Amino acid sequence: MSDTSIIRTAESERISHIDYFNIAISVDCVIFGYEEKELKVLLIKSDLKEFSGLWSLLGDLVRPQEDLDAASYRILKERTGLDNVYLEQVHTFGALNRHPSGRVISVAYYSLVDISHHQLRLTHNELHWHKLSDLNELAFDHQLILNKCLERIREQVTEKPLVFNLLPEKFSLRQLQELYQAILDVKLDRRNFRKKIMLKDWLTDLNEMEPDVPHRPGKLYKVKKILKPRI
Amino acid sequence: MSDTSIIRTAESERISHIDYFNIAISVDCVIFGYEEKELKVLLIKSDLKEFSGLWSLLGDLVRPQEDLDAASYRILKERTGLDNVYLEQVHTFGALNRHPSGRVISVAYYSLVDISHHQLRLTHNELHWHKLSDLNELAFDHQLILNKCLERIREQVTEKPLVFNLLPEKFSLRQLQELYQAILDVKLDRRNFRKKIMLKDWLTDLNEMEPDVPHRPGKLYKVKKILKPRI
Helix, strand or coil, X not given: CHHHCCCECHXXXXXXXXXXXXXXXXXXXXXXXEECCEEEEEEEECCXXXXXXXXXXXXEECCCCCCHHHHHHHHHHHHHCCCCCCCEEEEEECCCCCCCCCCEEEEEEEEEXXXXXXXXXXXXXXXXXXXXXXXXXXCCCHHHHHHHHHHHXXXXXXXCCCCHHHCCCCEEHHHHHHHHHHHHCCCCCHHHHHHHHHHCCCEEEEEEECCCCCCCCCXXXXXXXXXXXXX | CHHHCCCECHHHHHHHCHHHCCEEEEEEEEEEEEECCEEEEEEEECCEHHHCCCEECEEEECCCXXXXXXXXXXXXXXXXXXXXXXXXXXXEECCCCCCCCCCXXXXXXXXXXXXXXXXXXXXXCCEEEEEHHHCCCXXXXXXXHHHHHHHHHHHHXXXXXXXXXXXXCCEEHHHHHHHHHHHHCCCCCHHHHHHHHHHXXXXXXXXXXXXXXXXXXXXXXXXXXXXXCCC
């Protein structure tokens, strides 16, 4: 019972750990988009001299009186104008020296949006969609953060019906396969993909065929209403 | 280009945001255990006067020069003696006023251990395994943190072969079902469970029967070597 016999209070804890209250928290938003059969990520030119010329994720410090989740939506809205997307917290990055301004621990959030449905407020002309296949060095540890979010999204899309807001209401299995291929960055076998996706029981067969396509028309499906994705 | 024309540096950012560097980070470890067909969680009596008498997760502040992940292993080792378990980061909790000592943001990690295989260093005699079915009020927002980790573990065990270190090397499907029932807190249908688990292709049939059991002996299985769990 030795160490519980000392009475510790919130106040005495703060005083005895005053050099622990010396950290800032940031949020970094990893916004994935889908366009022209490619997975893209939204990046902004870093305006910090130390990372001059490099692209970075959409991030900012959490304000002293700001809730963590609220900060993620505020930052996304300020940087892009987007305010109708769902952000999911993925991972927190706390390595020493990850930020040149001092100890800054960053919480990463991601979203997956249909680029054509979300008009960015491009007043900031250094904000752009970048193909994932085509990225150069990023500022801070943002490549690490991006990779972690990519890993998470790849895990999630095979388990949960998260991708259907990236497709038209009626879509073919070919369109769905192209979308999965873009996210997973693999070429999927057509027969296997169809078998697996049907096992998920996510789709309703509309008994309609694709109109006006340059290939053999496929059947059209829609996602079951109960599964409408959150993001 | 208006706001990029101002040269911002790491140093000027720190100075202009000095009141942002006022946060402490803690780690809370949610250690789940399995024993006698029950899911349990490791809790310690809070030694903070404000939470006198309440149980809390195993947590501590991250030290000024300590990496986040390293802190989680250090805290678990200090509190329990455990040093051979894998901790997975789950979620970060950053609500205002969640800690009475000031702004403290907490990163939650979880692990799932076989209680009989891990001897706790019970020098701290207020450290105990608690049945999840039998918890009272917890200190801080620890119920919220516990719930989030429980949600994560329930998602993960149905997707990944994470539970096999909680069973003997050779086990029956009955034992495996009991374990899943404890984690998911549901009664599973025997036939459905067996069908689904076989579809996962995680198990090797040993062509042996259970010896000395008070019920009809079941076939014994082991997990495929390639799937040996990380935790």
